[in-house]
Amino acid sequence: MSLKDRAPEAKAASIQLGAASARTKDTALAAIADALSAAKDRIIHANQADLDAAARDNLAAPLLKRLKFQADKIKEAVDGIRSVIALTDPVGVTMRAMELDAGLELFKVSCPIGVIGIVFESRPDALVQISSLCLKSGNAVMMKGGSEAAHTNRVLADIIDQAAVEAGIPKGWLTLLEARSDVAEMLSMDKFIDLIIPRGSNAFVRYIMDNTHIPVLGHADGICHVYIDRLADLDMAVGICVDSKCQYVAVCNAAETILVHKAIAEKILPKLKVALESKGVEIRGCDATRAIIDVNPATEADWGTEYLDLIVSVKIVDSLDAAISHINTHGSRHTDAIVTEDKGRGFRFMDYVDSADVFQNCSTRFADGFRFGLGAEVGISTNKIHARGPVGLEGLMIYKWRIVGNGHLVADYAGPHAKAFTHRTLDKKFRN
Helix, strand or coil: CCCCHHHHHHHHHHHHHHHHCCHHHHHHHHHHHHHHCHHHHHHHHHHHHHHHHHHCCCCCHHHHHHHHHHHHHHHHHHHHHHHHHHCCCCCCCEEEEEEEEECEEEEEEEECCEEEEECCCHHHHHHHHHHHHHHHHHEEEEEECCHHHHHHHHHHHHHHHHHHCCCCCCCCCCCEECHHHHHHHHHCCCCCCCCCECCCCHHHHHHHHHHCCCCCCCCCCCEEEEEEEECCCHHHHHHHHHHHCCCCCCCCCEEEEEEEEEEHHHHHHHHHHHHHHHCCCCCEEEEEECCCCCEECCHHHHHCCCCCCCCEEEEEEECHHHHHHHHHHHHCCCEEEEEECCCCEEHHHHHCCCCCCEEEEECCHHCCCCCCCCCCCCCEECCCCCCCCEEHHHHHHEEEEEEEECCCHHHHHHCCCCCCCCCCCCCCCCCC
């Protein structure tokens, strides 16, 4: 079946899925979790084929790490699905209720967006997260994964789709696209696709935005910072920097630049060097940093680079405001953290840093849908409309305005003898 045929099918499925009961969706998610667990060996075999091909093609180490989807990752994915099941159904929530006049009531009610088109990188676990969140939120999904994960994605999509359909989810709710040409064709399908979420390089996301009339939600680079303030606990700061950089290096919320206040640079930089280099991290420093510790020189390009590798750039700054300015100039508005014992300085940092996620005294790696209690995420958004930060169920919802009347006519509320609206807030759900 061609993409031109599958897109209308996805649209039709989204209408049916959008009205599915919470029980139907949760039953399907449970069936998917069970099916993935039962097919563990099949998934591992498919993933190994991708890993072998990637090794032959000399895929970069960070991408190779993202591609790996073995027993531990399968268990994490299944646990993630079960956490999504435990979340409250986001569909049909009354967000606002108002009496316009006696017997004329207005409701703002949450509903799915419709068909979500997602293009993602070489992380098979993303396919599981995306599909489970879309199902729970009542959205159909059309996905294009990286060619390096073709075997794994094909098997995962087949298992997930079959288990869901057998549990009562409408056929066509999940579409896996595999041809490179499918992406360009998908961008022209604004009649059928309601939102596109790209996950990839800055250039790729810009290409998506420039070549479609469909709304785009997402982020490109994850150039994240940790700023060590002059009032930081030094041991805490070292620990946070190591976790932010090294806990999982090939992800968008890993720190790429560490900023250090000049007042504590001589005390902390030697400790930071030992801790990072013990983890195999290459440090690239500004001139002031290199005057204190022996590290490689940083260039101007380093301040705007997402390494996704065991490399970090370090810069000494004169003040808190200088750190904020650097982040707002060179960052990607993703996730940035301050380490300080002063709450006021922490608040100033979080008020003035223009990023989706701003933290005090904790690792940038906490920027994650699962850790936020969202169950999982379809991606991280650095947009300033609709959804920002980890995009979970809430970010896949929109709303409808619903009015229930009893023969009410606008003509009665117009003219010299117009009736007055009451506009009284109601403590009432749409479905009582």
